[in-house]
Amino acid sequence: MPTCEVYNNIECKTNKSTQDISKKLPKTSLLHNNELYQIEIDQNLISNNKSILIRQSKSSKKSIKILKSEITNKNFPNSLNSIDIPENCPENTYKSNTDVYIEIEPISFRASEFTYFHKSNTTEYCNYTEKHQSQSIQDDILNSSSKNIDSSITPSKEPSTQKTFTVFETKHDSISFFDNKSHSHNLEKQKHFEDMSLVSIPKTSPDMQSHNFDISSTDSCSDNEIQTRPISGTSSTHTLLESDSIDFLTDVDCSLELEKSKNQPVSLLAPKSNIEITDSSSVTFYENEDENEHENKIESFIDDAKKITINSENQSFGLASNKLKDRPRWYNQAYVLFLTLRQAENYTLEKLALIEKAMLLDKKLSLDLGVKRAFEGSKLNIYKSAKLVLASNDENTFVKIKSKDSKKHLYTLAYKPGDFNSAAKSYQHWMEILINQDWPKCFNGDKANLKTKSLHDDFLESFDPDSQFYYNQNHESDHVEYSKTLSDSSIGRKSFFSVKKISLVFKARIRIEGSRVYIENDSGYKCASSLTSISGDTPISSTNHINRISLNDKTPKISRASNPYVLIENKVSSSSVPTNSNFLYYDSYMNQIKDPLSDTISSLDRSIKPASIQNSLIPALGNSGHFLNALEKDITQNQSHGLIGCLDCSLVDTHTHSCPNINSSGLTTKNNSCSFILGNSSFYEKLPVPTKLSDIVQVRKSTAPNSGDGLFATRFLPKGIPIGFYFGVPMTEDEFDSLKDRVGISSRYSIMYLKTVLDATDDNGYPYRDQNGPIFCPFHFMNEDRENNNFNIVFDEGSVVNQVICYTIRDIQEGEELFVHYGFEVDRES
Numbered sequence: 001m002p003t004c005e006v007y008n009n010i011e012c013k014t015n016k017s018t019q020d021i022s023k024k025l026p027k028t029s030l031l032h033n034n035e036l037y038q039i040e041i042d043q044n045l046i047s048n049n050k051s052i053l054i055r056q057s058k059s060s061k062k063s064i065k066i067l068k069s070e071i072t073n074k075n076f077p078n079s080l081n082s083i084d085i086p087e088n089c090p091e092n093t094y095k096s097n098t099d100v101y102i103e104i105e106p107i108s109f110r111a112s113e114f115t116y117f118h119k120s121n122t123t124e125y126c127n128y129t130e131k132h133q134s135q136s137i138q139d140d141i142l143n144s145s146s147k148n149i150d151s152s153i154t155p156s157k158e159p160s161t162q163k164t165f166t167v168f169e170t171k172h173d174s175i176s177f178f179d180n181k182s183h184s185h186n187l188e189k190q191k192h193f194e195d196m197s198l199v200s201i202p203k204t205s206p207d208m209q210s211h212n213f214d215i216s217s218t219d220s221c222s223d224n225e226i227q228t229r230p231i232s233g234t235s236s237t238h239t240l241l242e243s244d245s246i247d248f249l250t251d252v253d254c255s256l257e258l259e260k261s262k263n264q265p266v267s268l269l270a271p272k273s274n275i276e277i278t279d280s281s282s283v284t285f286y287e288n289e290d291e292n293e294h295e296n297k298i299e300s301f302i303d304d305a306k307k308i309t310i311n312s313e314n315q316s317f318g319l320a321s322n323k324l325k326d327r328p329r330w331y332n333q334a335y336v337l338f339l340t341l342r343q344a345e346n347y348t349l350e351k352l353a354l355i356e357k358a359m360l361l362d363k364k365l366s367l368d369l370g371v372k373r374a375f376e377g378s379k380l381n382i383y384k385s386a387k388l389v390l391a392s393n394d395e396n397t398f399v400k401i402k403s404k405d406s407k408k409h410l411y412t413l414a415y416k417p418g419d420f421n422s423a424a425k426s427y428q429h430w431m432e433i434l435i436n437q438d439w440p441k442c443f444n445g446d447k448a449n450l451k452t453k454s455l456h457d458d459f460l461e462s463f464d465p466d467s468q469f470y471y472n473q474n475h476e477s478d479h480v481e482y483s484k485t486l487s488d489s490s491i492g493r494k495s496f497f498s499v500k501k502i503s504l505v506f507k508a509r510i511r512i513e514g515s516r517v518y519i520e521n522d523s524g525y526k527c528a529s530s531l532t533s534i535s536g537d538t539p540i541s542s543t544n545h546i547n548r549i550s551l552n553d554k555t556p557k558i559s560r561a562s563n564p565y566v567l568i569e570n571k572v573s574s575s576s577v578p579t580n581s582n583f584l585y586y587d588s589y590m591n592q593i594k595d596p597l598s599d600t601i602s603s604l605d606r607s608i609k610p611a612s613i614q615n616s617l618i619p620a621l622g623n624s625g626h627f628l629n630a631l632e633k634d635i636t637q638n639q640s641h642g643l644i645g646c647l648d649c650s651l652v653d654t655h656t657h658s659c660p661n662i663n664s665s666g667l668t669t670k671n672n673s674c675s676f677i678l679g680n681s682s683f684y685e686k687l688p689v690p691t692k693l694s695d696i697v698q699v700r701k702s703t704a705p706n707s708g709d710g711l712f713a714t715r716f717l718p719k720g721i722p723i724g725f726y727f728g729v730p731m732t733e734d735e736f737d738s739l740k741d742r743v744g745i746s747s748r749y750s751i752m753y754l755k756t757v758l759d760a761t762d763d764n765g766y767p768y769r770d771q772n773g774p775i776f777c778p779f780h781f782m783n784e785d786r787e788n789n790n791f792n793i794v795f796d797e798g799s800v801v802n803q804v805i806c807y808t809i810r811d812i813q814e815g816e817e818l819f820v821h822y823g824f825e826v827d828r829e830s
């Protein structure tokens, strides 16, 4: 025993007296993590008492763990093999009618290792203690991996009656039982080990002589215990099963190797019928010791069965968890549901049937791939989570349909996977709408109410109306209607819609400091631009604060009439503005707000000459980070046109600032509004509206070195407009890998829409070049500007599934090459 000094005020109490065992402990400074110290508790204290209390006094600040060793062991209670006393923990009580040794281990973290020793008598224990002192066996244990524990713990002089085993809790929250006497009966079990109560050491001591190792007896089994009991000669039983325990088998890299007699079945048995066995409880029995040799595996699901029997003719086998890998990137719940529908007739299933089938498919996939399932947990949870995925429909993959006759909800796919004709039809349909309905607005500077953002009405038409594959023909197709939950934003850029939301959130500031303007929102200010004066007037001074606009959706007065926007109005000298020019709104976002815009325009003072009174609108910025960033970027990039503004001072909080300040700096106020200019201004001539793709773009040799063809603008393209769609036949990654991946040069042209591959090439894997063919998509020829890392086009996810819209993100002049960022390459291996 080390010299003991006061340490942590550990008390050991019986029902009759208290023994301060602190003084038996070494000085605090001598203690290191993972060191074990054994304290012999006074025999007198214990002998006549059934109950011993060990506690850490409240004043102690350190967390300690108390470990107990027992000398005579037979009646040592099951659950009391260790006591962890965290700070301020209530008293822990345990009973013993035998001598007790207490080992106190200082720990700096919870759940470090501990040992539990059975010894047959005091003498042996002393031997053991000696060994411990001289060789620090416990240290070995604590620092070693589970593999070498059983060799390190074997005492040198071990009486034949000695029963020794170690419970070892690793830092990885698992626990192993070792029969350390006989390696041939190397019983190992690991378990998720959240709290120590899970370890059960049986009343009955293992019979080492017969090499039957039994650390369990069913009558001592509580619900959350794990017991292992290989029984020689007849069968081996592994008794679990709480859902946690099952997880341990499947999710942890663990193995339970059982000695088994020839031709005897092994059972996996749930002790209680009311224990729920989770659906994730797949267990693999390996006939071969090498888990990695999957050839001879016998797999079994534990579904509703409480017992699994596996017959094997081999001499030995292991019960091992699959070494479950993480799922590949594409394998998730939505994908499993998608695949299930994909395999269904007409791609349609009733909701519950869909979920049931998805569960089965998930099982199969997870086994095939050796990965964890996408759906885990109890059936109830799986239902819940599948319903959630269907309801949120994040990727617009599913369409909910409802039969009038039936209250059941049917789900179908929003597109026909892998079908060129249906993809081509959709593409042509989108192009038609774009060209005929949107381009006239886009190229006239009136982008409000673009059809691309409100193709809702056309949604049904856009989905293969001939075959109507999305109707389940067997389900009264005449009575099937799309549910109202169908997204409004069926086509077009989502931000078109989100812009509308801006009108509900208003909290912004525009601040002028020196020659800079700051547009602020709650998250801090953003530098917007340098200020220039109007028509050569003196620069705005730093006293010219434009005031806080403090509007929010709780502000009752906000209505269209009260104009919750900062109005930005160009107010430049007429000489700088080409007369008769058509002004394009400064910012594309402005033009996407239809109603407020028209209201606002009509309320503006139009007395100024037409050439200089073109109006734009900036929504009050508020939470519209999107807009704010766009604005900031626009201005700081110092584009050829700028923000020319008029702040409607009716919105300004006049308590803090007032408009006259602005006036005094040379800016004008008129009708309660004040004007300022940010950056430069420019105006655009009206150009004819294009009517076909070849009116706006052309494929020819790229300016990027060694990059083949590229795409060029054949006329001015204003910023922020949709100029086309990136055509591709939607398919799963699996399909693409097997059908197209190495066909021609398909990989160069195919892009991902969320988790779907859009295959942009023909059967030979080459892009469609025939301008008169069923598909010609010039955007297939857009390159990346890798040298300058620049781009003027972005791919934007349309609201219709698998729709990729090509947007201009800045004004593009005639002759400019169009560049896009392809985005990250997808590693389909992972």
Ligand SMILES: C[S@@+](CC[C@H](N)C(=O)[O-])C[C@H]1O[C@@H](n2cnc3c(N)ncnc32)[C@H](O)[C@@H]1O
Binding pocket: 702, 704, 705, 706, 707, 708, 709, 710, 747, 748, 749, 767, 780, 781, 782, 783, 784, 785, 786, 787
């Ligand atoms: C969608 S295609 C673009 C059209 C392609 N240049 C052609 O001639 O058909 C994408 C492929 O073009 C090539 N590419 C695109 N940008 C490039 C660049 N900056 N430098 C070299 N090759 C490029 C790459 O081979 C890429 O896989």
